[in-house]
Amino acid sequence: MKKITAIVRPERMEALKEALFAAHVSGMTVSQVQGCGSQHGWTEYYRGTEVLLNMVPKVKFEVVVDDARVDELAGVICDAARTGEVGDGKIFVFPVDEVIRIRTGERGDAAV
Numbered sequence: 001m002k003k004i005t006a007i008v009r010p011e012r013m014e015a016l017k018e019a020l021f022a023a024h025v026s027g028m029t030v031s032q033v034q035g036c037g038s039q040h041g042w043t044e045y046y047r048g049t050e051v052l053l054n055m056v057p058k059v060k061f062e063v064v065v066d067d068a069r070v071d072e073l074a075g076v077i078c079d080a081a082r083t084g085e086v087g088d089g090k091i092f093v094f095p096v097d098e099v100i101r102i103r104t105g106e107r108g109d110a111a112v
C-alpha cells in the first residue's frame with residue numbers, strides 16, 4: 001500500500017475530489033494547509049535580510065491505495081489539478097506499513 005499526498009490549489013479542490021470519487025478510491029482525507037515553493041508569498045527586507053511574510057493557501061489530499069494504482073491516480077490528480085501555472089503543487093508517494101479499520105479491526109488490504 002502507498003499513501004499519495006497531493007498539495008493542490010484550493011480552487012481545484014472540488015474538481016479533484018470529484019475525479020478521485022470517479023476513480024473509485026475508497027476514501028480520502030483533505031486538509032487546508034499553507035505552503036510555499038516556486039510560488040512564494042511576498043517578501044520584505046528586515047534588517048537587511050529578506051523575510052518571507054506570507055505563505056500561500058493550499059489543499060492537501062491524502063489517499064491510501066494499492067501499489068498498483070499509484071501511477072493511474074497520479075495521472076488523475078495531475079489532470080484535475082493542473083493549470084500549467086506556477087503553484088499547481090506536488091504529489092508525494094509514501095509506503096504504508098499497515099492499515100487498521102477501527103470499527104472492525106480489519107487489517108491490510110481489507111481495511112483500505
Ligand SMILES: Nc1ncnc2c1ncn2[C@@H]1O[C@H](COP(=O)(O)OP(=O)(O)O)[C@@H](O)[C@H]1O
Nearest residue numbers: 007035036037038039058085086087088089090
Ligand atoms: N519540497 C516541498 N515539500 C513540501 N511541500 C512542497 C514542496 N514543494 C512544494 N510544496 C508545496 O506545493 C505547493 C506548490 O509548489 P510550488 O513550487 O509553489 O509550485 P510549482 O511546483 O508549480 O512550481 C507549495 O505551496 C507547497 O505547499
